[in-house]
Amino acid sequence: MPRSKNKVASAARRKKVLKQAKGNFGRRKNVYTVAKNTVEKGYEHAYVGRKVKKRDFRALWIQRINAATRMNGMSYSVFMNKLKAANITLDRKALAEIAYTDAAAFTAIVEKVK
Numbered sequence: 001m002p003r004s005k006n007k008v009a010s011a012a013r014r015k016k017v018l019k020q021a022k023g024n025f026g027r028r029k030n031v032y033t034v035a036k037n038t039v040e041k042g043y044e045h046a047y048v049g050r051k052v053k054k055r056d057f058r059a060l061w062i063q064r065i066n067a068a069t070r071m072n073g074m075s076y077s078v079f080m081n082k083l084k085a086a087n088i089t090l091d092r093k094a095l096a097e098i099a100y101t102d103a104a105a106f107t108a109i110v111e112k113v114k
Helices: 007-020 032-071 076-085 092-101 103-113
Strands: none
Touching: 007 032, 032 076, 032 092, 032 103, 076 103, 092 103
16 A cells, blocks of 8 residues: 655645745745745744833833923832822833823822822
8 A cells, every 4th residue: 555645735734834935035935845944034033022021111111200200200110109199009100101192191190109
């Protein structure tokens, strides 16, 4: 009995990888073994990038809050400490959005915690 190889499935797997490598330069887009390495490395970078994005946004929020609190005569660390003491449970994302879009509302929050 001849050996079964299931060419349809293996060709589909290779085609899927080559489709994912579309847009790369040179052999990276049309040679399966090279494209496979490129796609795998790309997924590694994407996984790490999703974690780094969270870090970057938190840093941006802190910078925006710090800039807004300094305009109101207070530092970021003092503001966050007093915010916690006043039992105001706004997270950094919400505070940064308020500071960025509505300066008057942010000033009211700063005055409340002073």
